Amino acid sequence: MNPGDRVRLTHDGRTHEGVLLPSTTDDHAVLKLNGGYNVGIERAGTTVEVVEADVYDVGDDRAEDGSTVEFDDDLPTVALISTGGTIASTVDYRTGAVTAQFDAEDVLRAVPDLAGRANYRGRVVANILSENMTPDIWQDLARAVHEEIEAGADGVVVMHGTDTMQFSASALAFMLDTPVPVVFTGSQRSADRPSSDNVMNAVCAVEAAKSDCAEVLVCMHASESDDRCALHRGTRVRKNHTSRRDAFETVGAEPLGTVAYGGDDDSVDVSFRRQYAERGAVGLDIAPDLATDVELVKFTPGTSEAVLDGVEGSAGLVIEGTGLGHVHTDWIPRITELVEGGTEVVMTSQCLGGRVCDRVYDTGRDLLDAGVIEGEDLLPGTAKVKLMWALANSEDVAATMASPLVGELTERSVPPENHTIEEAW
Ligand code: GLU
DSSP: OOTTOEEEEEETTEEEEEEEEOOSOSSEEEEEETTSOEEEEESTTOEEEEEESSOSOOOTTSOTTSOOOOOOTTSOEEEEEEOOHHHHTTSOOSOSSTTOEEOHHHHHHHOGGGTTTOEEEEEESOOOOGGGOOHHHHHHHHHHHHHHHHTTOSEEEEEOOSTTHHHHHHHHHHHEEOSSOEEEEOOSSOTTSTTOOHHHHHHHHHHHHTSSBOSEEEEEESSSSSSEEEEEETTTEEEOOSSOTTOEEETTSOOSEEEEEOGGGOOEEEEESSOOOBTTSSOOEEOOOOOOOEEEEEOOTTOOGGGGGGGTTOSEEEEEEBTTTBOOTTHHHHHHHHHHTTOEEEEEETTOSSOOOTTSSHHHHHHHHTTOEEOTTOOHHHHHHHHHHHHHHOSOHHHHHHSOSSSSSOOOSSOGGGOOHHHHO
C-alpha cells in the first residue's frame, strides 16, 4: 500500500477503512477515515487490503527537507498544536503518532486562508476525540505549549475537540504563566460540510494569538452567522449547545473579546471589552503537577449518598449542589466522614450563574460545619480542574480555592460571615 491509496486495515479484530496518509514512522500507518478523522494504527499484526490505489493526492511531493513555505520576518510566529477533534482532522499530519510534527505547508494546504497571517509551526500532542482527553494529556499539552513559547512563538493556537475544550483550557490556565496568548479553537461542523466553522474559527484564533491578550482563551463562533468569533476566558466558558456553531458561552458575563471576521476581504479585527492580562506582563512558567483523584458529583433529588462511597480515599471531591450550594441532608454525615478521612470537598452550584453561599440556610451551615469549602462562583468543571491543581501545588487548598488566580472567580465584596442571600448574587 502507498500513501494516497484507499485501504482497509484490520488490527485487533477492528477494521478501519480510509485513505493512507504519509507517515514518518515505520510503526504506525495513518488513515484519514471516511468521517474525516485521522487515526494511527500499529503496523505490527495488521492485515492490509488495498481497496483502490491512488485515490487521493497526499501532497508528498514537497522538498525532502520539509516545508516549502518561506519564513517571513515581518510576521509573528504562531505555534499550532493539535490534540484532535473535528478541526484537527482537516490537517493531514505527516504521521499519526503522538509528538509528530506538521509544518507550515500542511497547515496552509488544510486552511489556505491562514496564509500571510503568521509564520506557522505545528506539532501533534494527541489525535483523539476530546471525550478521551485525560489529565496526563493536559500535562503533555502544557509542556508542549511551554516549549513552543520558549522557542519563540508569539502566540499559540490549540486545536481541540469541542466537547471538553473548557476543561483543557482551564487546566492550561492554572498550569501555565504565559506571556503570550494561548488560544483554543475547534469546530462543531466538519470541513466537508458547507456550514463548517473550521476555517473561520482557525483564522480568528490565529488573529487572537497575535493579539495583546496573554491569557488562555477559547475562540469559537459568536453567532450562527459567519461574522465574528467570541473570545472567552478559558476558565469561565462552557459548551452550552450540542450542535450550534455558537455553542460556547462565557457564563455570567459577556465574552472577554470579539474577532470580527470580514470573510472574503480577509479583514479581521480583534477587540476586547474587559480588562485582560497583557502580553509580556508575566514571565513564562509552568506548574504541571495535578492530583488526578478528584471527582465531580452532581446532586439531584433522589441521588443516593451511596454515590459518595466511590470517592472514599480520594484527594478531592467537587459537588455540584442545588441553589446556593445544597445537597439532601442525608448526604451530610457521609460528607463529614469524607472530610475527616482527608478528602477536600468543594461545593459548587448547578445554577452556574451566581455564587455559592452556605451561610443562608441550615443545610449549608451544616455543610460548612462538616468542613466543606465554598466554591465561590467557580463553574463546577473549572472547580474540578482547579482543585486538581491546588491539591498538587498549594499548601492551603481552601485559601487557593477562594482566590482568583486566572479570572476563574470573582472575589466577594463582603466578608463571608456577613453574607446574605442578596449578596450571593
Ligand atoms: N466529540 C468530539 C470531540 O469533542 C468530536 C466533535 C468535536 O470536535 O467537537 O472531540
